Amino acid sequence: MxxxxxxxxxxxxxxxxxxxxxxxxxxxxxxxxxxxxxxxxxxxxxxxxxxxxxxxxxxxxxxxxxxxxxxxxxxxxxxxxxxxxxxxxxxxxxxxxxxxxxxxxxxxxxxxxxxxxxxxxxxxxxxxxxxxxxxxxxxxxxxxxxxxxxxxxxxxxxxxxxxxxxxxxxxxxxxxxxxxxxxxxxxxxxxxxxxxxxxxxxxxxxxxxxxxxxxxxxxxxxxxxxxxxxxxxxxxxxxxxxxxxxxxxxxxxxxxxxxxxxxxxxxxxxxxxxxGGKSPVIVTGKADLDIAASAILVGIFMNSGQVCDAGSRVYADASIHEELLARLRTGAEDMPIGAGLDPNSKITPLVSSAHRSSVLQHIDAAHAEGAVLVTGEGSGGGGREDGILQPTIFDQCSEKMGIFREEIFGPVLGVSRVNTLDDAVERANSSIYGLAAAIYSDSVDETIALSRRLKAGNIYINAHGLVDPTMPFGGLGASGxxxxxxxxxxxxxxxxxxxxxxxxx
CATH class of the missing domain: 3.40.605.10 (Aldehyde Dehydrogenase; Chain A, domain 1)
Structure with missing residues (x-):
């Protein structure tokens, strides 16, 4: 018992x-x-x-x-x-x-x-x-x-x-x-x-x-x-x-x-x-950064990152990259951490010790491959006894790194600076997965054009992870x-x- x-x-x-x-x-x-x-x-x-x-x-x-x-x-x-x-x-x-x-x-x-x-x-x-x-x-x-x-x-x-x-x-x-x-x-x-x-x-x-x-x-x-x-x-x-x-x-x-x-x-x-999924997030120079940062944090850290369509790789326009990163860092560090049964908690334990160890291996690999830690778990981290990992954000990520290629299924976000929307779309579509993608922009023309170019079964605009019974959910490629x-x-x-x-x- x-x-x-x-x-x-x-x-x-x-x-x-x-x-x-x-x-x-x-x-x-x-x-x-x-x-x-x-x-x-x-x-x-x-x-x-x-x-x-x-x-x-x-x-x-x-x-x-x-x-x-x-x-x-x-x-x-x-x-x-x-x-x-x-x-x-x-x-x-x-x-x-x-x-x-x-x-x-x-x-x-x-x-x-x-x-x-x-x-x-x-x-x-x-x-x-x-x-x-x-x-x-x-x-x-x-x-x-x-x-x-x-x-x-x-x-x-x-x-x-x-x-x-x-x-x-x-x-x-x-x-x-x-x-x-x-x-x-x-x-x-x-x-x-x-x-x-x-x-x-x-x-x-x-x-x-x-x-x-x-x-x-x-x-x-x-x-x-x-x-x-x-x-x-x-x-x-x-x-x-x-x-x-x-x-x-x-x-x-x-x-x-x-x-x-x-x-x-x-x-x-x-x-x-x-x-599985490795969902890209494109934040253009025309995005409302308050909306974008808030939704990105929900999209990656909900259920402690254990979400198949989590927005885990962010492509931020160079003009807003630093400001967005600062907001993401502040938001991640302010997230309440604690027990799942605590009604105030948002970041809670991962499902098992084995899965937690797997996520930590991905974090260690990101450090080793040259991603720059913004906030969260350092290399060799994860010393807590309650199964929780801190919300973790890396910058200067690339498709050569596991953090931008592999489904981590934990509270880990990668960010990269892009100079053009064409570059963002090309990199977003480079994954073997195609479950979801998100776009942040206040330009209707920009969001509609990008939604047509991205290869994913679910497109979120100025939001992430929306689900409704009337809307089909499923992906392309390695996402099934x-x-x-x-x-x-x-x-x-x-x-x-x-x-x-x-x-x-």
Whole structure:
């Protein structure tokens, strides 16, 4: 069970007893409408701030995946598959309402699992997840096919298409926004009539398990939403290779996504991969520097930099470079640092000691390669015992350095001076990634022209990291393919059947 350091941490910040009772127990799978434990083997969950054991989660196997897939296929052929679109809509809305009632518990689970700021979990993660379910609930009754007139067939015919659920969906969810990214995949899949087997990160399974319990409570048929816990190389690969899975939606690193994607294609699954990023930020000489500096700091330091579309490399026009850098430094040094459960904290622990060590290696490499430290962690830094790294900014960065090439996934920002917009665009587009890009300028002409030239799936103008259920999210190149959210996501969970009817024969 949880160690005393975690219990003391919870008591210090008044964690509700409902949260404590949910986490202070062995965590199983959620299969066929109930939580189940098929093995005594456990993975320790470590709370990021105290670095102490929180609880244990079942270490799943391929046999557990088989059970979950069988349950999902049974629900698809049974009550869920036979349910009317409007009844599905009502259930999705009931789940959203239950999440709203449970919002404080869900926010605590995100802060406890990821180590993130509970203020962000309350204002961003939980409301965003609910909004996504509410938005896609409305699509359940609007997934129509079409009728058309054949243009090349002899005689008379009647032709039409039917939209049908693709089947059983495997949703592989990362650890940085476990609830919100699960909602991206779950909402669209449910709206289309699919059933789901979710594999959360072994680091952060709590909110997925809570959501599955809520879904069962509000009346979802058994087997519609399943959660299988365990390591990615076991559970993720088993889902990717399983012939009972019709669609795989994966969010995670480019390295793991490439491996999982190759396995999925061996059984010709539908596939969506939302992978890594190294998002460029262009600040022109016409930018409002107050707006730019504030938004850049949010874009890189939100969730302590553990964001796939984080704006991690800034190209600043020479005319404003020094002034922008000064504002970035002041803003970074003023950021409140502390425990995830502290409502005043903005920079909080990284998710694990292993990930923190990885980020520190990137920081050491930036020092060694000649980047100039503006503020934050020095070479060989990271001496704190609470898992936190200071917001770190380097100047005089270049594409020859790892800080401008590699996804660091931590609170580390690189800045470079540019003399022309052409130079900025060329350097921004030099990355293998293409998830997002940001532009700061008060010139409408300048921002529109730049948005057309930048190679990225998401363009932010005078802001960063905006997300809305109506807008598709996904990237290019090494950032993957396919979309989460927006109407564009729906086609990934639907199959189209063409029907020809010959008349007057």
């Amino acid at each position: 949880m160690q005393q350091a975690v219990a003391d941490y919870f008591a210090r910040f008044g964690v509700p007893m409902e949260v404590v009772s949910f986490v202070d127990r062995p965590i199983g799978h959620f299969i066929d409408g109930r939580e189940t434990v098929a093995t005594a083997d456990r993975i320790d969950l470590v709370e990021p701030f105290t670095r102490s054991r929180l609880t244990g989660v079942v270490n799943g196997t391929a046999a557990d995946v088989d059970m979950a897939v069988a349950s999902a296929r049974g629900a698809l052929a049974g009550p869920w598959g036979k349910m009317s679109a409007l009844d599905r809509q009502k259930l999705i809305l009931r789940l959203a309402a239950a999440m709203e009632t449970d919002a404080d518990v869900l926010a605590h689970l995100e802060a406890i699992g990821v180590g993130k700021a509970i203020s962000d979990a309350r204002l961003i993660d939980v409301p965003g997840s609910i909004a996504n379910l509410e938005y896609f609930a409305g699509w359940t009754s609007k997934l129509d096919g079409r009728t058309t007139n054949a243009v090349a067939l002899p005689g008379e015919s009647f032709t039409y298409t039917i939209k049908e659920p693709v089947g059983v969906v495997a949703a592989i969810v990362p650890w940085n926004f476990p609830l919100q990214i699960l909602s991206w995949k779950l909402a669209a899949a449910l709206a289309c009539g699919c059933t789901v087997v979710c594999k959360p990160s072994e680091l952060t399974p709590l909110s997925a398990m809570r959501l599955a319990h809520l879904a069962s409570k509000v009346g979802f048929p058994d087997g519609v939403i399943n959660v299988v816990n365990g390591y990615g190389h076991v559970i993720g690969q088993a889902l990717a290779s399983h012939r009972g899975i019709d669609k795989l939606s994966f969010t995670g690193s480019t390295r793991v996504g490439t491996s999982v994607g190759k396995t999925a294609l061996e059984t010709m699954k539908r596939l969506t991969l939302e992978l 393919f396919g979309k989460d959210m927006g109407p564009e996501q729906l086609d990934g969970f639907l199959s189209t059947k063409s029907v020809y009817v010959q008349l007057n024969r």
